[in-house]
Amino acid sequence: MNQDFASSSVPRTRRAGQNSKDSFARARLVFPDGTSRVTIERDPVPLYIQRGVGSYLFDVDGRRFLDLNGNFTTLIHGHAFAPVVEALTHQLQRGSCFANPTESEIELAELLCGRIPRVDRVRFVNTGTEAVLFAIKAARAFTGRSKIAKLEGAYHGAYDWVEVSQAATPDNWGDPTAPASAAFYRGMPASVLDDVVVLRFNDAEGVHRSLSLHAHKLAAVILDPMPSRGGLIAPKPEFIAAVQKAARESGILVIADEVLNLRQSFRGASARYGLVPDLVTMGKIIGGGLPIGAIGGREDVMKVFDASVGRPQLPQGGTFSANPLSMMAGLAAMRHLDHAAFAHLEVLGNIVRNGIGRAISNRGVPLCVTGATSLFRIHPMAQTPKDYREVYPVPAGATLMKRLTRFFAENGIILPHGAAASLSTPMTRADAEFIVDVFTGFLDSHRDTLDAIEVRT
Template sequence: MDLGHNEVGATSAGLFTRAKRVFGDGTTRATIERDPIPRYMERGEGAYLIDVDGRRFLDLNGNFTTLIHGHGFEPVAEAVSRQIRSGSCFANPTAHELDLAELITTRVPGIDWIRFVNTGTEAVLFAVKAARAYTGRPAIAKIEGAYHGAYDWVEVSQASGPSTWGDPAEPASVPYYRGMPETVLNDVVTLRFNDVEGSVRLLEKHAHRLAAIIIDPTPSRAGLIVPEPEFVETINAMARKLGIVLIADEVLNFRQSYEGASARHGFRPDLFTLGKVIGGGLPIGAIGGSQEIMSVFGTGEKRAPLPAGGTFSANPLSMVAGLAAMSALDHAAFEHLERLGDRLRDRLSDEIAKKGAPFTVTGVASLFRIHAKRKAPRDFREALPSPAEAVIGEALTRAYAAAGVVFPNGAAACLSTPMTNADVDLVVDVFSEFLGTHSHLFESVSHEHS
């Protein structure tokens, strides 16, 4: 008898037993999902994954939205294979970093100069430091619930909740982990997404010490919410008026269009942070922006105000993989992803309407999230699932797994260029069946909101 997709595979179980001896909690990444243990993968083929027990899954995670061309993308495989024979890394620059830098600076309005690092976290870290070096101010403003990597200041209020987030008019700066220094909390102003009045008031109040406003144009973990036009213009205008550096964190959302997410939604950043898709599946991060602000990293004439090195920064493997992936992300590729995304969100919404189910869908381009809520959230507080909604979310992820689909719980799901209408229809069909077989769970949401 074939092993069901939701059953614990013997090979995965054996690997997890080994892992608990060396990793403490059994994994080396806190973001790994387990139900009840992690599912170990053996290989990927296009839009699909095959686990160590031989089961095949449509992949809507894409290593946290990184793999926009799916798994085993031949141009990337060929470029990396060719480069590894020539050398994996050097203490010298290569032409490959120029090729990728020229592609990005040519494509993205607002990026004159760029620097490569190894992760999205590093990109954010250096962007914040660049804003401080440029303005001489210490503090930053960030969006409540937004994720920007593992750097103390941007982790503030990342995981706050009803018991800690404070006054809606002036959100508290909430520590992310036990022992976070009080000095960090004092230098972070927390804003609510799409809150025009509150953002104006708080930015004006703290302008004298604010170096940067860091914003994800479509905050993923905070609900994958699209910014409202008035909010976009307010953030743009306040940054200019108050001399605050506006940082657009597009590590995840750069995949929204040929020119990225800021261009799509109207943000006018001074600095950008990039990662994920620009590396073709290899580790990468980048900071880019205007020559004036990027000059803090140095112009070659004297010691830089903000030196930035990194043993593996701009390593040739990541550079050639990124160039191959980005070269293939042409207008036709984005149009394909846009059509698939629109088809998926429209069909999911149709199923919700037909069944009168307490769900809504957010997202844009190749990204989407399904919320167990009747009304689309406008900010993190509205997007945070209640206990009953969280149970529904877990059940939905489990239902997808049983049908052979990897569907992230509480994070952005994504499409990839190898996907077809048939793949999208599978996602919709599983959701439709879930609505029919799990309606008993929806009553608890109605009781919570009554």
């Protein structure tokens, strides 16, 4: 291990600099809390970024950070990826958006249909939230039913029905065998709560029981094959089988939300874990760093969008849907996400997760690491969690994770707090080993704190 990280006197030089502080002061005059996204992290001031190159970010104070956020896992090729820059430059000289279709949208759709199983047809939208929204509407239009089922603690964007129980707590999540539908924000309509059946991840018996009980009213069950905010935990084969069996028996559509987890393999996460969905939502990596979302699925289900003979069962538009900039950027990015790129990311991910795991084991500290391929998440608990309720941190654990994020920043790495950390193709083996070294340095320099804090075991 690099000895620089073994000392408890590591200089705290990576907090927000003066330029970031000045920018935040300006921002507080125009934004409700000084930011334009609730997901912006601050300690206590956000780092304002000037530019990104490859796997690194440079803040407005001129400091460099290895980026493990990647704009919430979007930038699988890192920053300013040359093929994307070239494609965008070419397109900008020809126009940024049109009311008419372009050939680039056909090319990106052909790539997705040819690569992702069960994607016979595609519709493009602007965000992952929109993709989920229209996938659920499509399931309702196809089945004539209104209710949906979703996993407790899973994030699917900003649509009322999928926000139910997204942030459930011990105070409102209800019985472990029959989770309650918990409101996400004050004033969420009771009718929304009534239309959502909440399931626990990896509870095969419970999911079959709940889906069967509400079968006649359920249009769809939506699940992320490895929910990030639910812990980035691998699905059990018996859980996937139970979801599919109950859905098929009752005519419930299965929606795989792969907005984040499409990056798990060349063909996506569903293919990796044996899920056979009826609809797939996509976003993030398919846009090459620009806003995008997509709904794909079975040809018969996707016909609800068909307007060729009049008003469709489900009208869907959007001023910037399938805009040529997103299409060109996405096409360039996805063409370079070949089998070799995914193999490289798998190697890097294994180095990081195995290295972190060894450091934990060698020092006997009550932490663990989860994830797969290019994703990982560190938890303040000794045993690997099984679902969202086990991931939910005790106060001491949350404090410890904040200290971990701060230590990483002080040593030149942006590590997301309480979410998935992601690797990118420009990263090297040395970058992966650096991540492990910094984590090991945290353990060694905070040993007294780790021994004193009682986290979940």
